[in-house]
Amino acid sequence: MKLWRSVVGKLWMTIIVLVAVVLLILGMFLLQYIDVNFRDNTTSHQVKVLFVVTGIIGFLLSTFFAFFLSSKITQPLIEMKKAAASISMGNYRTRVPIRSLDEIGDLAHAFNRMAGDLDSLIKDLNHEKDHLSSILRSMSDAVVTFDAEGSVTMSNPPGEKLIEKWNRLDWEDEEAKLTGVPGPLRDLYSRVIIDGIDSSSKINVRNGVWSVVMAPLKSDESVRGAVAVMRDVTEEFKLEKLRRDFVANVSHEIRTPLSMLQGYSEAILDGFADSPEERDELVQVIHDESVRMGRLVKDLLDLARMEAGHTELKLMPCDIDNLVKRVHRKFLTFAKERDIRLVCELPEQHLFMESADEDRLEQVLTNLLDNALRHTPAGAVITVSGKMRAEELGRSEPAYVELQIKDEGEGIPAEDLPYIFERFYKADKSRKRGSSSGTGLGLAIVKNIVESHEGHIHVDSLVGKGTTFTLLLPVDSHRPVS
Numbered sequence: 001m002k003l004w005r006s007v008v009g010k011l012w013m014t015i016i017v018l019v020a021v022v023l024l025i026l027g028m029f030l031l032q033y034i035d036v037n038f039r040d041n042t043t044s045h046q047v048k049v050l051f052v053v054t055g056i057i058g059f060l061l062s063t064f065f066a067f068f069l070s071s072k073i074t075q076p077l078i079e080m081k082k083a084a085a086s087i088s089m090g091n092y093r094t095r096v097p098i099r100s101l102d103e104i105g106d107l108a109h110a111f112n113r114m115a116g117d118l119d120s121l122i123k124d125l126n127h128e129k130d131h132l133s134s135i136l137r138s139m140s141d142a143v144v145t146f147d148a149e150g151s152v153t154m155s156n157p158p159g160e161k162l163i164e165k166w167n168r169l170d171w172e173d174e175e176a177k178l179t180g181v182p183g184p185l186r187d188l189y190s191r192v193i194i195d196g197i198d199s200s201s202k203i204n205v206r207n208g209v210w211s212v213v214m215a216p217l218k219s220d221e222s223v224r225g226a227v228a229v230m231r232d233v234t235e236e237f238k239l240e241k242l243r244r245d246f247v248a249n250v251s252h253e254i255r256t257p258l259s260m261l262q263g264y265s266e267a268i269l270d271g272f273a274d275s276p277e278e279r280d281e282l283v284q285v286i287h288d289e290s291v292r293m294g295r296l297v298k299d300l301l302d303l304a305r306m307e308a309g310h311t312e313l314k315l316m317p318c319d320i321d322n323l324v325k326r327v328h329r330k331f332l333t334f335a336k337e338r339d340i341r342l343v344c345e346l347p348e349q350h351l352f353m354e355s356a357d358e359d360r361l362e363q364v365l366t367n368l369l370d371n372a373l374r375h376t377p378a379g380a381v382i383t384v385s386g387k388m389r390a391e392e393l394g395r396s397e398p399a400y401v402e403l404q405i406k407d408e409g410e411g412i413p414a415e416d417l418p419y420i421f422e423r424f425y426k427a428d429k430s431r432k433r434g435s436s437s438g439t440g441l442g443l444a445i446v447k448n449i450v451e452s453h454e455g456h457i458h459v460d461s462l463v464g465k466g467t468t469f470t471l472l473l474p475v476d477s478h479r480p481v482s
Helices: 007-037 041-088 103-138 157-167 174-179 183-195 234-269 276-307 320-337 358-374 414-419 442-452
Strands: 142-147 152-155 199-205 208-219 222-232 316-319 341-345 352-356 381-390 398-406 456-462 466-474
Touching: 007 041, 041 103, 142 157, 152 157, 183 199, 183 208, 183 222, 208 234, 234 276, 316 320, 316 358, 320 341, 320 352, 320 358, 320 381, 320 398, 352 358, 352 466, 358 381, 358 398, 358 442, 358 466, 414 456, 442 456
Parallel strands: 341 381
Antiparallel strands: 142 152, 142 222, 199 208, 208 222, 316 352, 381 398, 398 466, 456 466
16 A cells, blocks of 8 residues: 555655644744844854754654654554454454553454454354254244245255255246246245235145245345245145045934934824834834934944044954854855855964954954945855964964955945045945945944054955955054054
8 A cells, every 4th residue: 555545654744744834934934034143154054054954853853753653543553454354254253452541542442342242243143043043944844935036045954855846846837947936836926025915825736735824025125035834734634624524424324314213203293104014114214213323323432432542452362263253153144145155264273363352353344244245246255264374474473363354246446445444435336325224434443443453454346346355463462563
């Protein structure tokens, strides 16, 4: 830096000019005074020389004093300049030494106080940033921030994974591809950027449902971006739909027998039954419908207790051979009446479970056989079979009991198979009301009982070919089926 642009140069030049002006003014008056009062040329010359020497010495002393004073002023300023540069590079612990108690010292003290406050502020900001980052990382919801151009500026791990997953999908919205905002969020993002107000919506992406809340990021009354919080509500959506369907199905199932009870009882009260036979027929219908409604209520209570985990199993050693034979004998007469051949196939190896509730397992087999008989035409065959299965190939010790109920009935459509264990679900062809007097809860109860024994149930079916239910029950109840 040039000398005349520095504080030292400016101060030195100012002092030199002042000294020069003073000397010139004094010289003009003193030289005239010397010429008038000193007639001797030698004396006058000596006085003039003395004046010039004195002026030069004074000028040199003034210059030295100017440099000394300037160094005392500029040295702290240079140190503060270096400290400011160090702080600008992120070293907020930099401090300036206080060498005097004058204004320069006060300035250095104020600078140090400012640096300390700035250090504390930066620490607080970093602490808040880390705190916010920890909160975002711990959130299970996806949080993503977009700028005004639609680019992602910040996201937590779930948000990063979600955006990466959505970006791999093919969107028809070309504008969304260019801006970086995924297709499902594009309309909501545009509305938030334009209106500048919070918005929320539910969006469907493939087979999932997402609840999205998006808020604008404002700066000086202008929207500079938006932050979106996304939550996967697929399960909640399915549960809510299941709840609505459950209420609708219960109302439907109960309304039918109630209507029949009311109608037939009113017929009896109004005397429409002219003969004892007609009255007995009406009473029989009322009785059948009351039994059906009682069975529905009982099934609902059983299912509610099972799903709430309040089912108490009477666990004890169970002879599966005797259980299967007993259930086979119970349905044998009914099968003959319908001209259906009911076959029981058991291996020579004894079937047993070390710990099981025999009554509950009988309820399972009874329900499955009852369904098979109701949906199997005359002349067909229903087979009940069982065998012991080892946990691994080559293992001699049996680990599971496998039971199968196979029919040659109507079969269940492939699109209905994933839902047959849901409450009140009835397949279009094989579960019509006209051909079934069931409550629609039997298979749901079967699944809960099997799972309470830490077992597994599986169904295979072909329309027109028949259906096979396979039960896999652990011999030891402490050995769950994987």
